[in-house]
Amino acid sequence: MRNSARYQWIYAWMLLSPAMIFLITFTHYPAVQTVVSSFFSTARGRRKSIFIGWDNYTTLMADEVFWKVLVNNFWYAVWTIPLSIILSLAMALWVNEKLRGRGFLRMAYFTPTVLPLIAVANIWLFFYTPGFGLIDQIRGLLSYPEQNWMGSPDTALYSMIAVAIWKEAGFFMIFYLAALQTIPPSLREAAAIEGAGKFYYFRRVAFPLLMPTTLFVSVNAVINSFRLVDHIFVMTEGGPNNASSLLLFYIYEVAFDYWDTAYAATLTVIMLTILTTVAIGQFFFLDKKVHYK
Template sequence: MLLPALVLLAAFTYWPIAGSLWHSLHMQAPGLPSTFAGAEQFTALLDDPVFRQALRNNLWYALVTVPVSVVLALAMALWVNQRYAGRGLLRLAFFTPTVLPMVAAANIWLFFYAPDIGLLNRLLAALGIAGHNWLGDTDTALPALMVVTIWKEAGFFMIFYLAALQSISTELLDAARLESPSAWYRLRRVVLPLLAPTTLFVVVNALINAFKLVDHLFVLTRGGPNNASTLLLYYLYEIAFKFQDASYAGALTVVLLALLALCSAIQFWLSRNRVHYR
């Protein structure tokens, strides 16, 4: 009964990982046999200014998008979990960005960010403020991508928090109301600890998403200007498919997987005494 799942995992997970590891340790020119290179590809990564720039960009990208998306998702879930008229419409509005395809969402924001006809610059012009080339400026290209990601992912994470909130026992909430009339106290001492498993799940997924962004970059900036918005997976895509360098792409893949594994291990270690499933 486990065989179908094992076959799929082996074909689409374990075998590609092994292939990337093999490519990272070998060099192969088109039409020539591969030769063992050892750690030469990883040494080249350390000397690669584009890789260092992409790594810095991705770290900033994750440090901003992950906590903001999680906090915003929790706030939206707490809001739509209450009883009032129009709650269903508000849930729909929050969740709508999630169901949009990545490319479609990026094209919507491309219209917002357009320097001449974009909605943001038209609003600024109405206020008498000069417009800005949001995606063409090295100082604003990466923050503009962060805004798109937060808008796209917060509604998705809200669904998990909403399901977790609705699964909390009403007896516990009633006991918390008797203990303290303060809503902030109940949230901090009762609700948030009960949501800890969901928070861990959401944070890990948000972190993985922060390191696997390609679609938005391909539509909005293509890593520009001057690599100001290049992220690791987009750089990997360029190395593997644009420059056809499988060995260098394999080394970059191994580094990216190791970075994700390290971040996940740190998260689980930090939350080991705070996440309780029973």
């Protein structure tokens, strides 16, 4: 191990370089470049892109659609994150319980994860179709009136939220399931001997042990609440009147329908800022409650 330290550095750097080149080209460089472009105007035809300072941000502050989309995304996150986590935890507990037909249950819960969101959006589209769709058919049996789920501004966003929860919960279940299986059975036996009920055991033993998983899953859920917009393309295209549009969908529209790339970059900066703040906040907030083994 004489001059091998220096040799090992070089060796490690060589192993790393292919991955780092790609990471920098497609993650770090574009992230930085996005911030830079947000201070420039969009080049159009012969007009070059010029430095315009905070102009894009001023536009943003006055952009009603931006605020609308931001509020939508807020509600989208507020509903999808906790609901998908609670459901995934329930699913994992059930599958772990060795209930009758657990193989079937696990398969049923997990299936949405492997189906393309864009494809299942077609199926959900049919469920929501007014009058003729499955939900309205069932409501019809109970003699409820027809409801235009995706066409009405009051329900469009919630229709999207339901699809997102359905899609996500099974994936998170896997992480909880993996964590549950690492809890030694002796803990449960000990709790039973002490006379602890099932709920008590869950609340005081299992749940605290699952905290690292909850942290991991919730950070993922936050990211997904910005990222999962595929179904909107097929189902509502953000409508009616942007009632179901989300930040990433709006960025897509601005960048690739109106080709205003500088403004799209500005919107991306907002998204990156929110994402980073929430993730860091979550980490510090939850980190105190996480009991590492």
